[in-house]
Amino acid sequence: MKPFDILIVGAGIVGSAVARECALLGWRVGVIEGGTPAGGATAAGMGHVVVMDDSPAQLALTAFSRSLWQRDSEKLPKSVEFENRGTIWVAADEEEMAEVHLRHKVYEEAGIEARVLTAAELADKEPNLRRGLTGGLLVPGDGVVYPPAAAGFYLAEARRLGAQVFLARAMSASQGQVLLRDGVNLVAERIVLAVGTECDLLPSLPIQKRKGHLVVTDRYPGFLHHQLVELGYLKSAHKVTGDSVAFNIQPRQTGQLLLGSSRQYGNEGPEVEAEILRRMIDRAHGYMPGLEQLSVLRVWTGFRAATADKLPLIGPAAGFSEDRSLWLAAGFEGLGITNAPGAARLLMDAMLGRESAIDASPYLPARLMEPARLAHV
Amino acid sequence: MTTTEVLVIGAGPAGIAAATAAAENGCAVIVLDDNVAAGGQIWREATVGEAASAHRGHGRKWRALERLRRSGAQVLGGRCVFSAEASGTVQTSHETSSGTLVEQFHFEQLILATGARERFLPFPGWTLPGVFGAGGLQALVKGGFPVGGKRVVVAGTGPLLLAVAAHLAQDSAVVSSVVEQASLGQLARFAASLWEHPAKLAQGVLYRAMLWKTSYRIGCWVVEAIAGSNGHNLSAVRVTDGTRVWTEPCDLLASGYHLVPNTEIAALLGCKFRGTFVQVDKAQRTSLPNVFCAGEPTGIAGLEAAMVQGEIAGLACAGISTTLLQKRVAAERAFGESMEKAFALRKELRSVPRPDTIVCRCEDVTFGSLHGYTGWTDVKLQTRCGMGPCQGRICGPVVEFLLGWSPVSIRQPLFPVPLQAFCFQDESVEIATTNEPIEEKA
Numbered sequence: 001m002k003p004f005d006i007l008i009v010g011a012g013i014v015g016s017a018v019a020r021e022c023a024l025l026g027w028r029v030g031v032i033e034g035g036t037p038a039g040g041a042t043a044a045g046m047g048h049v050v051v052m053d054d055s056p057a058q059l060a061l062t063a064f065s066r067s068l069w070q071r072d073s074e075k076l077p078k079s080v081e082f083e084n085r086g087t088i089w090v091a092a093d094e095e096e097m098a099e100v101h102l103r104h105k106v107y108e109e110a111g112i113e114a115r116v117l118t119a120a121e122l123a124d125k126e127p128n129l130r131r132g133l134t135g136g137l138l139v140p141g142d143g144v145v146y147p148p149a150a151a152g153f154y155l156a157e158a159r160r161l162g163a164q165v166f167l168a169r170a171m172s173a174s175q176g177q178v179l180l181r182d183g184v185n186l187v188a189e190r191i192v193l194a195v196g197t198e199c200d201l202l203p204s205l206p207i208q209k210r211k212g213h214l215v216v217t218d219r220y221p222g223f224l225h226h227q228l229v230e231l232g233y234l235k236s237a238h239k240v241t242g243d244s245v246a247f248n249i250q251p252r253q254t255g256q257l258l259l260g261s262s263r264q265y266g267n268e269g270p271e272v273e274a275e276i277l278r279r280m281i282d283r284a285h286g287y288m289p290g291l292e293q294l295s296v297l298r299v300w301t302g303f304r305a306a307t308a309d310k311l312p313l314i315g316p317a318a319g320f321s322e323d324r325s326l327w328l329a330a331g332f333e334g335l336g337i338t339n340a341p342g343a344a345r346l347l348m349d350a351m352l353g354r355e356s357a358i359d360a361s362p363y364l365p366a367r368l369m370e371p372a373r374l375a376h377v
Numbered sequence: 378m379t380t381t382e383v384l385v386i387g388a389g390p391a392g393i394a395a396a397t398a399a400a401e402n403g404c405a406v407i408v409l410d411d412n413v414a415a416g417g418q419i420w421r422e423a424t425v426g427e428a429a430s431a432h433r434g435h436g437r438k439w440r441a442l443e444r445l446r447r448s449g450a451q452v453l454g455g456r457c458v459f460s461a462e463a464s465g466t467v468q469t470s471h472e473t474s475s476g477t478l479v480e481q482f483h484f485e486q487l488i489l490a491t492g493a494r495e496r497f498l499p500f501p502g503w504t505l506p507g508v509f510g511a512g513g514l515q516a517l518v519k520g521g522f523p524v525g526g527k528r529v530v531v532a533g534t535g536p537l538l539l540a541v542a543a544h545l546a547q548d549s550a551v552v553s554s555v556v557e558q559a560s561l562g563q564l565a566r567f568a569a570s571l572w573e574h575p576a577k578l579a580q581g582v583l584y585r586a587m588l589w590k591t592s593y594r595i596g597c598w599v600v601e602a603i604a605g606s607n608g609h610n611l612s613a614v615r616v617t618d619g620t621r622v623w624t625e626p627c628d629l630l631a632s633g634y635h636l637v638p639n640t641e642i643a644a645l646l647g648c649k650f651r652g653t654f655v656q657v658d659k660a661q662r663t664s665l666p667n668v669f670c671a672g673e674p675t676g677i678a679g680l681e682a683a684m685v686q687g688e689i690a691g692l693a694c695a696g697i698s699t700t701l702l703q704k705r706v707a708a709e710r711a712f713g714e715s716m717e718k719a720f721a722l723r724k725e726l727r728s729v730p731r732p733d734t735i736v737c738r739c740e741d742v743t744f745g746s747l748h749g750y751t752g753w754t755d756v757k758l759q760t761r762c763g764m765g766p767c768q769g770r771i772c773g774p775v776v777e778f779l780l781g782w783s784p785v786s787i788r789q790p791l792f793p794v795p796l797q798a799f800c801f802q803d804e805s806v807e808i809a810t811t812n813e814p815i816e817e818k819a
């Protein structure tokens with residue numbers, strides 16, 4: 001077979017977004033998927049397109065990516081269910097309200113539209129929240145998508161532009177060669193690992209699995225209008241060890257509600273854990289008492305690909321591999337849906353030596369090899 | 378929370394036989410069923426032909442229920458099992474006048490006797506009012522739905538069609554035709570094999586006798602349901618024998634394509650499968666040492682098989698040898714296999730749906746949109762087929778027949794339950810009904 005310009009291992013939302021970018025450049029693209037396209041973390045996640053200010057680098061990447069979602073929103077097919085719902089970060093007490101004001105400032109400085117809500121405004125916007133909450137921060141530019149269809153759209157676009165998809169597992173990927181389980185050997189100038197949580201092609205990848213539970217309900221149109229997240233969520237998402245749950249609920253275009261979220265290290269089995277689920281629902285119930293009566297259709301789990309500093313690995317694999325043909329687009333933790341378009345753009349810029357819209361150095365994989373940095377986290 | 382030695386899920390013939398055998402031999406037994414009363418599909422209510430067959434059917438049902446009662450096994454009706462763990466817990470939801478009650482049961486040994494449901498296949502017009510599942514219409518009629526004087530076509534495949542048609546005729550419906558897709562050759566071989574099962578033959582003859590006015594169209598199938606001039610109600614069906622197509626006027630269509638096993642609990646527990654059926658050994662034990670399975674989930678083979686398999690499973694739970702009964706299982710299984718061959722679906726049925734025919738009603742997914750995918754997960758993720766309240770229970774077997782992909786991932790809850798059901802903490806949880814204001818409840 002003729003050599004490819006690029007081979008992408010993994011057809012989750014990240015690999016598919018990268019494939020589309022490359023195909024748009026007219027490159028000869030091959031995509032390799034061992035399971036079902038969009039069947040990994042992309043099928044399990046919530047699809048909240050959200051600006052997060054966990055760190056300046058995270059803020060920059062999520063803001064950049066969100067702008068790409070918005071720019072593309074007209075082009076997205078209906079099945080992607082893109083909606084500009086907006087996020088409300090919910091404050092339960094004065095301490096959290098102080099946090100609201102702090103974040104409001106951070107967003108303002110970054111040029112992200114955000115508005116502080118009083119208790120009354122919050123109740124007016126989301127009448128199903130319990131009374132007595134202190135207020136919130138509305139971020140109107142945040143969105144909601146249906147991730148498998150978004151990934152499916154990127155992949156379909158790439159194919160339309162000539163990309164070839166190979167449905168087989170990659171058994172090895174190095175020195176410009178990818179060997180598939182069915183015996184086919186593919187050759188390319190560059191290989192991108194967009195493998196989600198699966199590190200067998202490069203065991204030194206500094207990625208840990210972080211389990212999450214989600215619940216989807218029947219259709220209740222009008223019950224919820226924005227994606228609601230408790231402010232305590234950041235504390236939960238930030239914790240590097242231990243299990244945590246936080247109230248996080250999303251209105252789907254279908255009228256269904258998607259309820260999260262939990263974060264756990266250590267258990268790599270896909271089973272639903274009754275205790276975690278109970279804590280998660282108790283937590284949500286504390287914010288929205290009416291939820292308890294809504295009908296649940298399905299409960300499932302998924303795995304986030306977590307890194308030590310919460311930032312993804314975008315760029316050459318240098319530091320983890322001597323192999324100059326290897327590139328990484330992995331480690332997106334709980335933000336891979338949001339960040340897929342931005343990550344694809346940064347990766348292309350790096351490959352072409354182009355200047356990027358944002359500083360790409362915080363996401364370079366090699367950063368996690370620096371001993372000082374490692375000691376710090 | 379309730380603890381028991383043996384927990385039986387399903388109070389049809391298989392579950393009744395299993396619970397009786399285990400309880401008569403000293404086990405503490407609880408039987409759960411989502412119906413209010415024990416009996417399962419066939420003994421749900423008075424079954425057609427009971428009186429005429431000299432109390433044969435009725436006597437058996439009555440004897441089985443009476444023996445179950447005396448055995449000491451406890452039957453809990455109205456319990457819908459929505460989650461189960463092989464480590465020994467099952468959760469049920471129970472609709473009461475004050476709301477949904479969630480209960481948890483702990484077991485040492487579990488017997489799955491969850492029966493089967495009807496297979497539905499889509500055709501243009503199937504969503505019109507007036508089109509029913511065959512078993513579904515039968516259940517409605519048992520519940521009082523009036524069919525007197527209505528012209529009915531009963532179509533599909535399997536021995537159930539005649540039973541349903543006979544039942545409808547007994548309720549004064551005008552069953553104009555029974556349309557059976559199996560070929561005459563297939564049916565003739567099956568009928569010949571019935572000589573080894575005289576009771577089944579007698580029942581068939583009885584049904585046929587009750588339907589002497591009805592035309593029995595063999596090797597034919599419905600290709601379309603047609604709306605009347607108002608556009609809203611069924612007025613006729615189009616039927617074909619593969620070469621000719623004709624129209625038969627009717628008010629109701631009862632359509633059913635044999636049965637698919639209810640294996641969701643077994644799948645959730647992680648039992649091994651043999652094709653679409655739960656794999657069991659000679660003592661009806663599944664691949665999990667403390668889980669047994671009896672009746673339709675192990676192979677569609679009818680009442681006799683369900684009863685003897687149930688008895689074996691119950692005895693095995695009590696530690697009693699079942700060698701003698703196992704011969705009967707083999708004979709009944711052979712019957713099941715010949716039935717499966719006789720009513721195998723013809724490939725022409727795959728081209729009956731049109732591109733705009735709905736396949737997944739929960740999510741409004743059409744047949745045309747299912748093409749170009751690599752498998753069930755792919756089609757589900759990209760089209761939402763099977764993602765609705767039924768979680769693929771109805772469209773799953775359809776997609777399997779039409780495209781060859783079977784649903785792969787069974788998750789709890791097996792049936793929609795209120796969110797609160799997952800907040801279970803070792804005691805029964807009562808959940809208020811939805812029309813109650815939230816504030817007042819606390």
Ligand SMILES: Cc1cc2nc3c(=O)[nH]c(=O)nc-3n(C[C@H](O)[C@H](O)[C@H](O)COP(=O)(O)OP(=O)(O)OC[C@H]3O[C@@H](n4cnc5c(N)ncnc54)[C@H](O)[C@@H]3O)c2cc1C
Binds near residue numbers: 050196198
């Ligand atoms: C519970 C939960 C909630 C979430 N909520 C959100 C949210 O609201 N917003 C948000 O932005 N993000 C969210 N995320 C995160 C998001 O889902 C992920 O970051 C994102 O889907 C990652 O995409 P990916 O393409 O990197 O990985 P994946 O989707 O896992 O794709 C990787 C693909 O690579 C394939 N693969 C791996 N190894 C090989 C190999 N050797 N050969 C061939 N193929 C291979 C896999 O089969 C898989 O299909 C959530 C995640 C979870 C678990």
Ligand SMILES: Cc1cc2nc3c(=O)[nH]c(=O)nc-3n(C[C@H](O)[C@H](O)[C@H](O)COP(=O)(O)OP(=O)(O)OC[C@H]3O[C@@H](n4cnc5c(N)ncnc54)[C@H](O)[C@@H]3O)c2cc1C
Binds near residue numbers: 512672683
């Ligand atoms: C719609 C229909 C109509 C039929 N009509 C006839 C007929 O007229 N004549 C005839 O000879 N045969 C008929 N049959 C076939 C007949 O039911 C079987 O041959 C035989 O009775 C099987 O017995 P069983 O105990 O295995 O299953 P069933 O009798 O089906 O009993 C299974 C029981 O388990 C319960 N159950 C299943 N899942 C759960 C759960 N998650 N939680 C709680 N309870 C659960 C079901 O509600 C049911 O009561 C019919 C079958 C169907 C599906």
